[in-house]
Amino acid sequence: MSDIKTYPIDAKVAANSWADSNTRAAMYQESISDSEAFWHKQAGMVDWIKEPTTIKQTSFAPGNVDIKWYADGELNVAANCLDRHLSAYGDEIAIxxxxxxxxxxxHISYRELHAQVCKFSNALLAQGAKKGxxxxxYMPMIPEAAVAMLACARIGAVHSVIFGGFSPEAISGRVAGANSNIIITADEGIRGGRSIPLKGNVDQAIANxxxxxxxVVVKRTGSDVAWQAGRDVWYEDIVATASDQHTPEVMNAxxxxxxxYTSGSTGQPKGLQHTSGGYLVWAALTHKYVFDYKPGDIYWCTADVGWITGHSYIIYGPLANRATTLMFEGVPNxxxxxRFGEVIAKHKVNQFYTAPTAIRALMQHGDDVLGDADLTSIKLLGSVGEPINPEAWEWYRKVFSDGTAPIVDTWWQTETGGHMITPLPGSIATKPGSATLPFFxxxxxxxxNDGQLIEGAAEGNLVILDSWPGQARSIWGNHxxxxxxxxxTFENVYFTGDGARRDEDGYYWITGRVDDVLNVSGHRMGTAEIESALVAHEATSEAAVVGYPHDIKGQGIYCYVTLKxxxxxxxELKVELRNWVRADIGPIAAPDFIQLAPGLPKTRSGKIMRRILRKIAANDYAELGDTSTLADPSVVNDLIDNRCNR
Incomplete structure (x- = not known):
């Protein structure tokens, strides 16, 4: 690794944060040594209809994986996000x-949002929806998506949000897998100036x-759509006559x-099941401490509600904390x-949370990419979704703030419900590229690989030894x-599927999915490390690294590089890049192939589809599977035509 700079805690930030170093250390210690007492206290983050007396009942034992938190408590999640704020703060802006x-x-106030959610709750009940x-x-990023999620929570229905970029085939499998009886969608979505045929996709998906x-169809664009009488109803019509008074359903924690649903490395997508009490405590607590959110702040997470980040950090965590949360329908470019800079300036955003993919895409356009946008409101920057390379981390801090804003590089998963390893801005010094230390x-x-614990500075498989309230409880219908x-894979622990390195300070560095770890001549190395080295070169804007079968080394290193x-x-540049990686990591990491990639195959959420890159690198591209969810499917043909390994 290159020399990594450590950024100390800013004394001003620490003085005004929810937790300075001493507070954080004491809270973390209690959360481990007296877990029940700690989580009993944190249950106070939410309002309970019936206070829980049983805090933690969890087992990771083989044949008896059973996870329960606050099991005798009763609450309603939507009431926690809306009703409890109304008497004193109803006119504050929610979204x-x-x-x-x-x-x-x-701008939608808490009072307005509450009325909309109550009306839609009543409308859903009138359409035959019921608890369970x-x-x-399958929605665009419009306020009605938040209304729909909260209305489901209010009536005790389980929502299954599918990202608006998925294909009819993907929708069909998820609807059938959950045996869903009601779908909420829109006529069309709009993204980057282009329309997306959401209703048309749903019609195809459920035809059989x-x-x-x-x-239920929301009018977003007003375009003509196919209509099946008796099945299809307009959102606007059914809420128009509905009452804005509704008593929330009492739910067990x-x-x-x-x-x-999240994709697996094998088999069908997995419908991860999150529950009401523990999840909400976790989402609210992590949102409060990680983003150091204070009343009156304007908070912006750029994710889509179709992903866990949108669930926990656009909707449930912020609204439970009475935050003003910004929902963005558009794209960075x-x-x-x-655009990002213009939105920050327009709404005076204080906390900004986005993905490394977006940061690196903007990086290639230079330091003045945000123009003359006024970014003085920014107090904190966050990163989510994948490891951020140190160069992008440094650029992000310099370009999106005055150069001093703390960055919280958060590691977590759909399965975890919320942040797991992350800095806290007032209490943990940061190292660019490291997720740092565990949350409470x-x-x-x-x-x-044999499941033996590794102590000290080391690299290995990342596991979690004990449960936490936000943990997924099961896969829907398939425990x-x-x-x-x-x-x-490893008994009596939760296996994350990620590899990680722990340094001499106990900081964690995520090296990528274990199936993204290369084994070159018996040496293990994370693809993220090689990608980080490539992106550190002045010519590179983005890189994706995969392994391919190599007759001598077992695996060779194949690099797709997007240039600035x-x-x-x-x-000459290929030789320079190869030597650059050799110098940064070592000769064992020198790329075997470097291919120019004008674009990388990414989903509309920005996730790189590495299985496609592996297939092309292996010169085995006959069956690439479903590419309909890619933001630009045409990049695949370019990569095939210009592949290096023939």
Whole structure:
């Protein structure tokens, strides 16, 4: 690794944060040594209809994986996000909505949001929804998506949100897997100036499904859509006559709140099941401490509600904490590359949370990419979704703030419900590229391939030794698969599927998925480390590294490189990049192939589809699977035509 700079805690930030170093250390110690007492206290983050007396009942034992938190408590999640704020703070802004078109925006108060949620709750009940039903959402990033999620929570229905970029085939499998009887969608979505046929995709998806009884359609663009009388209803019509008074359903803490499907390395997508009480405590607590959120702050997470980040850090965590949360329909580069800066300036955003993919995409356009946007409101920056390379970390801090804002590089998963390893801005010094230290109650560890614990500075498989309140409870309808996926590789611990390195200060560095770890001539190395080295070169804007079968070394190193404006891929540059990686990591990491990638195959959420890159690198591209969810499927043909390994 290159020399890594440590950024000390800013004394001013520490003085005004929820936790300075001493507070954080004491809280973390109590969360481990007296877990029950600690989590009993933290239950006070939410309002209970019936206070829990049983705090933790968890087992990771083979054949008996059973996770319960606050099991005798009763609450309603939507009431915690809305009703409890109304008497004193009802006129405060809950959601700022920024449309794809910069001219479109709305400010929705807690009182207004509560009324909309109550009306839609009553409308859903009138359409036949009931407690325990699974209701699927396939929505654009509009306020009605938040209304729909909260209405499901209010009536005790389980929501299953599908990202608006998924194909009809992907929708169909998820609807059938959850036996969903109601779908909420829109006529179209808008993203980057382009329309997306959401209703048309739903129609295709459910053409051969018997479980769907109603399709509720929000008018986003007003375009004509196909209509099935008796099944399809307009959102606007059914809420128009509905009452804005509704008593929330009493829910047990362990009743399911939502299912969220995540892709597995094998088999069908997994519908991870999150519950009501523990999840909400976890989402609210992490949002408060990690973002150091204070009343009156304007908080912006750029994710989509179709992913766990949108669930926990656009909707549930912020609204439970009475935050003002910004929902963004658009993309970073529309209408110009300065859009993020313009939105920050327009709404005076204080905390900004985005993905390394977005940061690196903007990096290639230079330090002035945000133009003359006023970013003085920024107090904190966050990173989510994948490891951020140190160069992007440094650039992010310099360009998106005055150069002094703390960065919280958060490691967590759909399965964890919320942040797991992360800095806290007032209490943990940061190292660019490191997720740093565990959040309260989280006990990470490294094990070797035989499951033996590794102590001290080391690299290995990242596991979590004990449960935490936000943990997923099961895979919907298939608890055996839940146990096999997360608890059978290494017994009596939760296996994250990620590799990590722990340094001499106990800081964790995520090296990538274990299946993204290369084994070159018996040496293990994370693809993220090689990618980070490539992106540190002045010519590189983005890189993706995969392994491919090598006759001598077992695996060779294949690098896809996107160049910054003004650079061309020449034989000389390939040699320079190869030597650059050799110098940064060592000769064992020298790339075997470097291919120019004008674009990388990414989903619309920005996730790189590495399975496609592996296939092309292996010269085995006949069956690439479903590429319909890619933001730009045409990049795949370019990569195939210009592949290096023939």
């Amino acid at each position: 700022i909505w920024e449309g794809d078109d910069p001219a479109d925006n709305r 039903d699974v209701i699927t959402l 499904l018997d479980c769907v009884e109603k399709v 362990e009743d399911p709140l939502f299912i969220l 529309y209408p110009t590359n300065a 109650g989280v006990q990470p560890a490294l094990v070797d 055996q698969r839940f146990e096999e996926t997360y608890f059978s 404006d003004g650079y061309k891929m020449t034989d």
